Amino acid sequence: MRIMPRLVVGLAALLVAASAGRAQSIQVTGIQGVSFGGMVPGISKAVSRTDALNAARFDIKGAGSGRTVQLQFSLPAALTGPGGASLPLSYTSGDAGFSAQQSIGNQTGFDPRTAFIATLSASGRGSVFLGCRASPAANQPSGSYSATLTLTVAYVL
């Protein structure tokens, strides 16, 4: 009967070891944000998620192969400019895209306004792209505008 407790502890230790082996580390890097370039007052301007120069791009580096992750954007509603001037942004259902191959030419589109479940590549990689539309008013003050875009990636347990 003395062997039983040791067996139980041993099994538990194995479980913990197995759990520790499934490292949960993940890394998200913002490569570039959406760049609208020059905008004319009163004329809206859209950037496509397939625009390599101007679309936003995030690279994901996870642990293990083929892991499922949840992508969730924190989307700014507007760019902020001179004197706190606000320049509205809008998003549509196909404005975001995911690529396990990390290729802008091979994306699966999704709605950036809601969470999206994606599967990382065999090497644990993936990229997320985003486009959107900016709508300067006719009397929009001239100058530089900016906003911070955030992508949160979490493993789906």
Added chain:
Amino acid sequence: MPVRPVIVFMCLALLRAHPAAAQASGSALMTGTVLTAITITGSDLSFGNVMSSDSKRVAAPLGGRFVVTMAAATPVTIAYALPASLGPQVTLSAWELLSNSVNDGATAQAIPVGALNGSFTASTPTGSLYLWVGATVTTANAGVGSYSQPITLTVTYN
């Protein structure tokens, strides 16, 4: 003491059942620049009085003038539409176009005018662009009266 291993097991099993859910965030900056609205004002290219059959030239520095205001150091395309005539027997030819970032026709650069409708790219460090237009009017037994036609300039950011 059979209780201790069970407690250890339960604690470890709890750890196993609820591994820390890993997540990470990355940020990037969205940027844009709102350009100065383009404005264009113009003054007439006036030939004054011309005889019924005559030819008269008004050189660009003394002719019509457009003033364009826009964002500094930002390329624009300037499209022009020039009239071929002012009316029956009153033709226009030898169009001349000059451009300068300061209001000085004497130091302005010539813009080649190959056709009545054309365009060119320009940029100005001052945010102002001055254009002068000249042409030759030729009358051939034209009727007495006043003649006019519009010169149209369209400026758009590239």
